[in-house]
Amino acid sequence: MKTYLECIPCMMSQALRAGREAGLADEGLKTLLDEVGMLIRDIPMGSTPPESGKLVYEKVRGITGKKDPYSRMKAAHIREAITLYPEMKKIVGKAGDPLLTSIRLAIAGNVIDLGVNRQFDLIEEIQQSLGQELAISHYDSFVRYLEESTSILYLGDNAGESVFDRILIEALGKPVQFVVRDIPVINDVTREDAMMSGLGEVAEIVSSGTPAPGTVLSLCTEEFLEIFNHADMIISKGQGNYEALSETDRPVFFLLKVKCPVIARNLGVEENDIVLKFSNVDSTAQIQGGPAL
Numbered sequence: 001m002k003t004y005l006e007c008i009p010c011m012m013s014q015a016l017r018a019g020r021e022a023g024l025a026d027e028g029l030k031t032l033l034d035e036v037g038m039l040i041r042d043i044p045m046g047s048t049p050p051e052s053g054k055l056v057y058e059k060v061r062g063i064t065g066k067k068d069p070y071s072r073m074k075a076a077h078i079r080e081a082i083t084l085y086p087e088m089k090k091i092v093g094k095a096g097d098p099l100l101t102s103i104r105l106a107i108a109g110n111v112i113d114l115g116v117n118r119q120f121d122l123i124e125e126i127q128q129s130l131g132q133e134l135a136i137s138h139y140d141s142f143v144r145y146l147e148e149s150t151s152i153l154y155l156g157d158n159a160g161e162s163v164f165d166r167i168l169i170e171a172l173g174k175p176v177q178f179v180v181r182d183i184p185v186i187n188d189v190t191r192e193d194a195m196m197s198g199l200g201e202v203a204e205i206v207s208s209g210t211p212a213p214g215t216v217l218s219l220c221t222e223e224f225l226e227i228f229n230h231a232d233m234i235i236s237k238g239q240g241n242y243e244a245l246s247e248t249d250r251p252v253f254f255l256l257k258v259k260c261p262v263i264a265r266n267l268g269v270e271e272n273d274i275v276l277k278f279s280n281v282d283s284t285a286q287i288q289g290g291p292a293l
Contacts, residue, residue: 001243003045003052004262011040011056014186018057021073022064032063050214050244057185057213068184077112077160077187078196080122085198088126088167099146100139102171103255104129107274109164110157110238110257112187125257135258135273142253142276146172149232154203155179155215155245157238158186159193165237169202177227178203185213188240214240217248239263251280 015036019029036059043052061067068074088105095101108129111122146152154169154176156162162178169176178199181188189197194205209221215236217225228234234252236245242254242263254277258264264271 001048001246001266003043003047003049005045006262007049007052008040010260011052012036014053015056015060018060018069018186019064022060022066022069024064028063032060035059035063048214048216048243050210050212050216050240051219053185053214053240054210054212054216054219058211068190070187071184074159074187074193075196077158078163078193081109081112081160081163082197084122084126085163085167088164091130092167092171099143099171101130102168103139103142103276104132104274106161106164106168106237107255107257107276109161110255111259112158112160113239113259129257129274132274134276135269136267136275136277138253138276138278141278141280145233145251145253146174149174151231152176152233152235153179153227153231155208155234155236155241156181156189156194157241159189159197160187161237162189162194162197162199166197166199166202168235169199176203177206177231179206179208179215179224181211181213182207182209183211185211188213212240212244214242214244216244246279248279251278253278 012033015032016029019032024032036056039055039059092098092101108125111125152172152174156165156179178194180191180194184190191205191207199205208215208224210216210219212219234250236252236254238256239260242256245252256275258269258271258273258275261271267275269275
């Protein structure tokens with residue numbers, strides 16, 4: 001997905017929030033915004049938002065001196081999600097369709113996004129996701145691919161969300177490789193975050209090698225690309241991964257909550273909708289609604 005004009009003020013807003021979280025005073029924040037503004041001037045509109053985000057967060061790290069400005073918030077979100085884990089497992093255990101319920105819970109966790117300027121309540125998001133229809137549902141394809149797969153590649157997104165991902169990974173019942181960012185960017189999940197979430201107990205943790213807030217294949221390692229190109233089934237979480245992979249030739253299942261008008265327009269849905277989209281299903285044949293719980 002290319003960068004749209006609406007993405008530009010979003011980049012500036014992200015830089016400002018990250019700078020504040022890193023402890024910059026107003027003078028330092030002005031310097032950061034000046035530098036990011038000059039950077040944005042030269043960003044090609046044909047690049048994906050995660051590619052642009054990589055450059056923005058390189059500036060944030062360089063000017064703030066903080067490798068992981070959101071480390072405190074990430075840890076807090078993981079701890080909060082872990083407290084909800086036992087209740088989520090009970091919900092899955094009582095569900096008529098445990099797999100679909102696990103998917104809904106995984107999507108609920110996608111709200112923990114510090115790249116978007118919005119407040120969230122995890123308990124409220126869980127309740128909403130469990131009762132909300134999927135605006136795009138390719139669940140039948142998901143089940144079919146799962147049945148035919150011997151291994152699954154699961155592209156993680158946000159740190160706190162990874163606890164919700166664990167719920168779905170446990171429901172898949174197949175060997176899973178969980179993919180993390182190579183270095184901290186926004187509040188995306190790193191290897192350390194994934195281990196804190198308990199994912200090391202249910203999946204093999206692998207790095208994509210990318211420093212971008214999305215799985216930009218041109219920035220990934222050869223080792224990861226080998227895994228990506230030969231995976232039986234690929235599950236992609238979140239907006240950043242969708243932005244990076246929406247035009248890939250590989251069959252990918254995108255799970256996300258739509259938190260941005262640009263993404264909503266691209267998908268043909270509304271903001272706050274939840275989506276399970278299979279990249280190999282033609283957009284004209286997308287199933288609206290979705291199976292009931």
